[in-house]
Amino acid sequence: MNDTAEALEILESARASLVERVCRGISECRHAFVDCDVIGETPFSTDRELARAAGALVRVNAVISALEQADHRTGAIRCVDGPAQRLSDAFARYVDLVRDDRLEEASHLLSSLLSMPLDRMVTATRFFKRARSANPQVVDGLWRLLDTVQDASSAQMMDLLVKTFGFQAVESGMAISSLREAAANGSPIVSNRDGNHSIAAAGMRV
Numbered sequence: 665m666n667d668t669a670e671a672l673e674i675l676e677s678a679r680a681s682l683v684e685r686v687c688r689g690i691s692e693c694r695h696a697f698v699d700c701d702v703i704g705e706t707p708f709s710t711d712r713e714l715a716r717a718a719g720a721l722v723r724v725n726a727v728i729s730a731l732e733q734a735d736h737r738t739g740a741i742r743c744v745d746g747p748a749q750r751l752s753d754a755f756a757r758y759v760d761l762v763r764d765d766r767l768e769e770a771s772h773l774l775s776s777l778l779s780m781p782l783d784r785m786v787t788a789t790r791f792f793k794r795a796r797s798a799n800p801q802v803v804d805g806l807w808r809l810l811d812t813v814q815d816a817s818s819a820q821m822m823d824l825l826v827k828t829f830g831f832q833a834v835e836s837g838m839a840i841s842s843l844r845e846a847a848a849n850g851s852p853i854v855s856n857r858d859g860n861h862s863i864a865a866a867g868m869r870v
Contacts, residue, residue, distance in 0.1 A: 668731055675728050682721040689714035729804045748847045751777070752810050759803060762793050778842045784835065791830035802828055813847045 693711060754777055761770035767789050775785040795802045809816075809824045821843075822836040831839060 672728060672731055675724055675731070679721065679724050679728065682717055682724060685717040686714065686721055689717060729801075729807070732804075732807050747849055748810075748813070751813075751843070751846045752807075755806060755810060759806070762789060762796065767793065777846065778839045780835065780838055780842070788829040788831065792828060795828065795830075809843075810847075813843050 689711065693714065696711075754773065758770050758773050758777070761767070761773065767786070771782060771786040771789045774780075774789055775782045778785070792802070805824050805828050809821060809828065812820070818837075818840055821840050822831075822833070825831045825836040825839055829835075829839075
């Protein structure tokens, strides 16, 4: 286990404990939340223990997101290699291509990842670049999407795809299907150690 993986394991355990504390605090103050009219007067501002737990949770989440993003950028291995990890690695490559303004390559990669038309992926990649420039945390949304691809509801995934790539409902449905298939079976993308990706069925280098 590398240092980043160990740190994430520790922080994720801390996050679970904080989530439990925050949920318990909210439950105990349920009437105050229901009756509040002004955001500034919720129990988050009046209950010191709840406010401290919520604040700590926000900070831990921020650090986890930063470490996960750094982990993807450096190519560190956080879990046993498999379809889901290769899919995550492929999207890390996609983010790097967009960051380096290699949008044509990024669009081709996204097209193969999602099994969707290239012209639409060119538009999606441009949307992602603009969204990332306006709000760097959009990349965190992409990692959340990949982390929950097998467990999240279609509605949750669709919301993230709209914010990340500007997809419409039909496009989001196609993307969700492709992502779940790739995460489960490793198709159609295979990942090479040099960071390149190819379409397994056709043997085409992207």
